[in-house]
Amino acid sequence: MSDIAAIVVAAGRGERAGAGVPKQYRTLGDAPVLAHTLGAFAAHPAVGRVLAVIGEADAIQYKMCLSCLPDTRRLLAPVSGGNTRQASVHAGLAALADTPPAIVLVHDGARPFLSPALITEAIAAARAHGAAIPGLPVTDTVKIVDEAGRVTGTPERAGLRAVQTPQAFAFAPLHAAHERARAEGRNSFTDDAAIMEWAGHPVHVFPGEATNMKLTRPEDFDTAERHLRRDATLVSRTGTGFDVHAFADGDHVWLGGVKIPHARGVIAHSDGDVVLHALTDAVLGALADGDIGSHFPPSDPQWKGASSDRFLAHAVALLHARGGVLDHLDATVICEAPKVGPHREAIRARIAVIVGLPLASVSIKATTSERLGFTGRGEGIAAQAAATVRLPANRHPTDAPGV
Ligand SMILES: Nc1ccn([C@@H]2O[C@H](COP(=O)(O)OP(=O)(O)OP(=O)(O)O)[C@@H](O)[C@H]2O)c(=O)n1
Numbered sequence: 513m514s515d516i517a518a519i520v521v522a523a524g525r526g527e528r529a530g531a532g533v534p535k536q537y538r539t540l541g542d543a544p545v546l547a548h549t550l551g552a553f554a555a556h557p558a559v560g561r562v563l564a565v566i567g568e569a570d571a572i573q574y575k576m577c578l579s580c581l582p583d584t585r586r587l588l589a590p591v592s593g594g595n596t597r598q599a600s601v602h603a604g605l606a607a608l609a610d611t612p613p614a615i616v617l618v619h620d621g622a623r624p625f626l627s628p629a630l631i632t633e634a635i636a637a638a639r640a641h642g643a644a645i646p647g648l649p650v651t652d653t654v655k656i657v658d659e660a661g662r663v664t665g666t667p668e669r670a671g672l673r674a675v676q677t678p679q680a681f682a683f684a685p686l687h688a689a690h691e692r693a694r695a696e697g698r699n700s701f702t703d704d705a706a707i708m709e710w711a712g713h714p715v716h717v718f719p720g721e722a723t724n725m726k727l728t729r730p731e732d733f734d735t736a737e738r739h740l741r742r743d744a745t746l747v748s749r750t751g752t753g754f755d756v757h758a759f760a761d762g763d764h765v766w767l768g769g770v771k772i773p774h775a776r777g778v779i780a781h782s783d784g785d786v787v788l789h790a791l792t793d794a795v796l797g798a799l800a801d802g803d804i805g806s807h808f809p810p811s812d813p814q815w816k817g818a819s820s821d822r823f824l825a826h827a828v829a830l831l832h833a834r835g836g837v838l839d840h841l842d843a844t845v846i847c848e849a850p851k852v853g854p855h856r857e858a859i860r861a862r863i864a865v866i867v868g869l870p871l872a873s874v875s876i877k878a879t880t881s882e883r884l885g886f887t888g889r890g891e892g893i894a895a896q897a898a899a900t901v902r903l904p905a906n907r908h909p910t911d912a913p914g915v
């Protein structure tokens with residue numbers, strides 16, 4: 513089982529959004545808000561368990577959400593929340609404490625647009641820093657105002673971040689901090705990072721996503737519907753990639769981010785992972801944005817021996833930065849040996865985690881070249897790949913006529 517669990521808090525009443533029904537159960541597109549949110553975690557390859565914290569009276573609405581999800585296998589039975597967000601998160605942590613995960617993600621049920629890449633980033637940042645939260649630079653000037661409406665201060669804007677969820681933590685210290693806050697009657701923390709700060713833990717901030725809005729006020733639902741409609745107007749593009757490395761002395765090769773024992777190694781500036789290189793070129797091809805060599809020149813010493821995960825992650829980050837969505841990856845390894853079959857599922861799982869796709873959208877195939885050519889003679893290994901993405905029409909400079 514994965515050592516990562518997600519707690520989705522959805523026990524609020526949505527007073528500020530109005531409409532007489534908790535906002536997480538209002539319909540957005542073709543499903544309740546909460547179904548979108550839970551679906552994002554349930555489909556993420558790295559998340560093993562998803563726990564919803566719901567209102568005591570909301571069991572029927574919650575069941576409706578489940579009926580909108582294609583796969584509910586990783587969803588645990590929901591638990592009841594408390595009177596505050598803090599109390600609801602505490603209820604979720606308490607429910608996980610008997611079989612604690614290493615990392616827990618805490619997310620608002622009312623933030624339905626988080627991307628798979630943000631979940632991947634949150635997990636990586638929590639592994640690296642213990643406590644990590646997504647945040648965006650503030651674009652308005654922020655004032656501190658007293659009860660009479662008088663400005664009492666203007667904080668330096670450069671150091672401010674508007675923070676979001678998923679907030680990601682090593683489970684044990686977050687659980688302990690929540691327990692301590694509860695025992696000491698500290699009940700007014702508005703996010704989990706604040707509890708960790710209060711308990712003396714450093715918290716790292718990584719870039720959030722402008723689209724990861726929290727539905728809070730009535731007008732937010734119009735923005736959310738517009739966001740969904742924009743998604744429907746994305747145009748599909750396909751890119752292809754191809755890569756070759758010659759065999760040399762060594763005892764392993766890297767394929768799709770997995771180290772595979774083999775009687776030979778490869779000659780390469782990086783780790784020589786033909787699968788990740790071909791996939792990186794395929795994503796860059798779909799973006800019409802050069803190739804792996806133009807983004808990571810082999811002449812640059814910093815890429816010497818580099819793990820190729822970062823090349824593919826970079827290409828996918830470029831796609832997201834342009835408002836695009838990665839839909840599917842497909843690669844074929846061409847070699848006489850090593851045999852890819854025994855490693856296929858591990859490779860698919862690793863790639864799924866690197867790019868934040870569900871496993872069902874990552875395909876790995878292999879073929880020999882019938883002993884013909886350089887692969888047939890065992891002189892080297894090759895891979896070809898295709899990436900299917902969706903992009904906003906006319907967003908990239910190279911879409912403009914004449915460019
Ligand atoms: N007692 C609470 C309060 C909030 N939440 C959840 O925490 C998230 C962020 O809270 P917020 O946007 O404030 O939601 P509400 O409390 O529902 O909104 P409002 O304050 O307008 O009533 C939401 O997904 C909400 O359902 C919760 O699980 N339990």
Ligand SMILES: C[C@](O)(CO)[C@H](O)COP(=O)(O)O
Binds near residue numbers: 677702703704726
């Ligand atoms: C956790 C949070 O979403 C981070 O921005 C926010 O603090 C929740 O605040 P709310 O008052 O419960 O909406």
